Amino acid sequence: MLTARVLVVTIIFFMALIPLHVGCVRWLVHRRKAFSHQGLLMGLILALNVPLLGCVLALCGTGNMSDLLTAGMYAALTYTGLAYAYFHLFNMSETARRIKMIVGMRHNTARADDTPAYAVPDMIHARLERLMLLGHIERIDGYYVLRNRFFVRVDALMRAWKSLLGIGC
Amino acid sequence: MMGTPLLIGSAVFTAVLAAHVLIWRIAKPRSEIIALAVMFIIAPGVLFLAGIGVLSNASTVAPIDLVAAVVLYYALACAYIQTYPGFNCEIPTFKIVRVIAASMPRGITYEGIAQNFDAAELQGSRTELLGRDGLIEQTADGQQVLGFKGRALADFFIAFRKMYGLGTGKG
Secondary structure (H helix, E strand, C coil): CHHHHHHHHHHHHHHHHHHHHHHHHHHHHHCCCCCCHHHHHHHHHHHHHHHHHHHHHHHCCCCCHHHHHHHHHHHHHHHHHHHHHHHHHHHHHHHCHHHHHHHHHHHHCCCHHHCHHHCHHHHHHHHHHHHHHHCCEEEECCEEEECCCHHHHHHHHHHHHHHHHCCCC | CCHHHHHHHHHHHHHHHHHHHHHHHHCCCCCHHHHHHHHHHHHHHHHHHHHHHHHCCCCCCCHHHHHHHHHHHHHHHHHHHHHCHHHHCCCHHHHHHHHHHHHCCCCECHHHHHCCCCHHHHHHHHHHHHHHCCCEEECCCCCEEECHHHHHHHHHHHHHHHHCCCCCCCC
């Protein structure tokens, strides 16, 4: 049955993403390569869509075009949704100030309001470094310049959604 | 053939999202984590279980289509719930990008970016949220320490980072 097969293939691809990502990160860390952790994961997520759609195409081989389109959309949407949730979990472990704060408290039993890990200069430097590794900004003669407007657009979208939800901050 | 799970999964997600917008605009829940879990995970789960029960006696939708719809729905719901914390606070990376974008074409120095950040404001809002979500609690002498949920979450992320051979994230 096509639905069951497409569902199983989609879940297998999502399950395969995690060990593949762990392996890539471990390998790059072992080789002491400077790389964007978020960029690597985003690249893997997008790249795996290609063989996934190839598998769906193979499964629908004898079906009609409408089946192929809906099966492809279903697989891509489900896989990307699951992979995006995984991306956020990984990103949270990397960038979330709340997580850094509670991990810092767990390690040294510091109080919430005096965790040293929270220094603003560190926080800005870490983000500038990540943005440069991602190729979104560049530093020229001491000045940071924008190289990619992707985050500007995402920020605008998020602000619009926040305003729809009535959240102001 | 796959149109049914695609339609059911995305329609349920759109309906829950619309209800979420409506509820948040009328009265934003105090504990957002619990409210989001109920709205996006528990309530639709009950709905889907009831749907499977009803459909087992009818032949309108095949059970496998409903299972596929459930998987699609939860993939979308998980993606949204994971994105949600970003709506609650200013995301520093986006703020930095906004500041740099506003300074173009010349660009901006580190000091210029740093002027836009206030340590007390950043830390204060996070401490408040940690308390609201029950991750930290106040001791009798007024100190803020990790609660049970906070310790469990911290242990999870320490183990999670170890799996990749990485240390604590830079925040």
